[in-house]
Amino acid sequence: MSEPFNVSEDLDQGLVRRVQQGDKAAFDLLVIKYQHKIVHLVNRYVKDPSEAQDVAQDTFIKAYRALGDFRGESAFYTWLYRIAINTAKNYLLSRSRRHSEYEIDVQDAEQVENAPQLKDMDTPENMLMNEQIVEVIRSAIEKLPEEMRIAITLREFEGMSYEEIAEAMDCPIGTVRSRIFRAREAIDAKLDPLIG
Amino acid sequence: MKQLDNEKLSLFLDNQLDSEQSLHLLKAINKDPALQTKLQRYSLISQAIKNDASQVASSNFVASIREEIRNEPTYLIPSRKAPANWKKTAWAAAASVLLGVSVVTFMTAREQAQPFGSIQTLAQTNKHYRTADNTRFNEYLQDHDNVWYVNNATGSQPYARVAGYSDR
Numbered sequence: 001m002s003e004p005f006n007v008s009e010d011l012d013q014g015l016v017r018r019v020q021q022g023d024k025a026a027f028d029l030l031v032i033k034y035q036h037k038i039v040h041l042v043n044r045y046v047k048d049p050s051e052a053q054d055v056a057q058d059t060f061i062k063a064y065r066a067l068g069d070f071r072g073e074s075a076f077y078t079w080l081y082r083i084a085i086n087t088a089k090n091y092l093l094s095r096s097r098r099h100s101e102y103e104i105d106v107q108d109a110e111q112v113e114n115a116p117q118l119k120d121m122d123t124p125e126n127m128l129m130n131e132q133i134v135e136v137i138r139s140a141i142e143k144l145p146e147e148m149r150i151a152i153t154l155r156e157f158e159g160m161s162y163e164e165i166a167e168a169m170d171c172p173i174g175t176v177r178s179r180i181f182r183a184r185e186a187i188d189a190k191l192d193p194l195i196g
Numbered sequence: 197m198k199q200l201d202n203e204k205l206s207l208f209l210d211n212q213l214d215s216e217q218s219l220h221l222l223k224a225i226n227k228d229p230a231l232q233t234k235l236q237r238y239s240l241i242s243q244a245i246k247n248d249a250s251q252v253a254s255s256n257f258v259a260s261i262r263e264e265i266r267n268e269p270t271y272l273i274p275s276r277k278a279p280a281n282w283k284k285t286a287w288a289a290a291a292s293v294l295l296g297v298s299v300v301t302f303m304t305a306r307e308q309a310q311p312f313g314s315i316q317t318l319a320q321t322n323k324h325y326r327t328a329d330n331t332r333f334n335e336y337l338q339d340h341d342n343v344w345y346v347n348n349a350t351g352s353q354p355y356a357r358v359a360g361y362s363d364r
Contacts, residue, residue, distance in 0.1 A: 180210070191240070
């Protein structure tokens with residue numbers, strides 16, 4: 001099976017339409033689907049974990065409020081991604097100018113992307129936790145059987161599709177699915193003592 | 197069952213499920229805290245492998261947003277159906293174009309099949325125009341034949357007269 005990226009867009013469009021017709025529960029499904037991506041994205045700007053969570057939540061609430069005007073001209077995730085970046089930048093700017101009511105708009109947000117004063121600082125606790133998690137995951141990957149290690153590496157590092165991995169590893173796609181899943185399970189088991 | 201759901205979760209993360217399967221799984225995640233945790237873990241692993249960083253949504257993330265949205269107004273935007281008339285219009289336009297093309301093709305084919313017929317028609321048309329021209333030219337000559345006597349100056353003209361030959 002090749003990467004059916006249109007499938008995701010179809011699903012998103014269907015859920016957006018349901019929200020626009022009054023089904024708030026459909027928005028929960030969009031949040032479930034994209035919550036981790038958005039938190040991770042916001043975290044690139046807002047390093048403090050709890051602040052990143054708040055900004056990511058703001059992103060979804062802003063998205064819900066604007067959803068009435070969303071016409072599906074771009075993919076839902078692209079639209080949500082822009083809202084997340086602008087929300088994060090606005091948050092950092094408003095925090096650095098606590099006494100100002102000034103808020104940047106979309107264009108300004110693009111221009112100030114690399115401003116050093118807008119980079120949040122890692123907290124020592126957060127950095128330590130991050131390092132530990134990454135270390136455990138790397139160690140777990142090294143201990144995986146070779147075929148699982150190659151499959152998960154090609155998928156996550158190289159971003160290859162299942163079809164491409166099957167071709168590269170000369171095995172059926174079903175085997176690729178199984179190997180990637182078992183690799184994730186094995187890594188997850190190693191994470192248990194740390195974050196379980 | 198859990199194993200199967202987890203496997204689907206892995207496929208979902210890699211965009212390997214179709215719309216219906218994805219929707220079904222999202223509904224299951226929404227109801228099942230164990231699946232929510234599993235999704236969180238898989239996302240964490242994926243991010244940590246890719247970026248040397250790990251930050252995912254907290255376990256109460258969805259619930260917090262649900263609570264916030266509860267106070268928001270509900271959208272009641274009517275569904276945008278593709279209008280049925282639009283389809284009819286498109287079919288009518290397509291039919292018109294086809295009809296036009298058919299007529300032109302038919303006429304062209306007929307002309308190509310009967311080249312002499314076309315030449316005869318052209319000759320008849322030319323003959324008709326020639327007859328009309330002759331009639332007008334005769335009228336012109338008769339009109340100007342009286343010039344000699346109009347000014348009571350037989351055999352001479354006081355100035356040159358140039359008769360215009362205009363299309364009426």
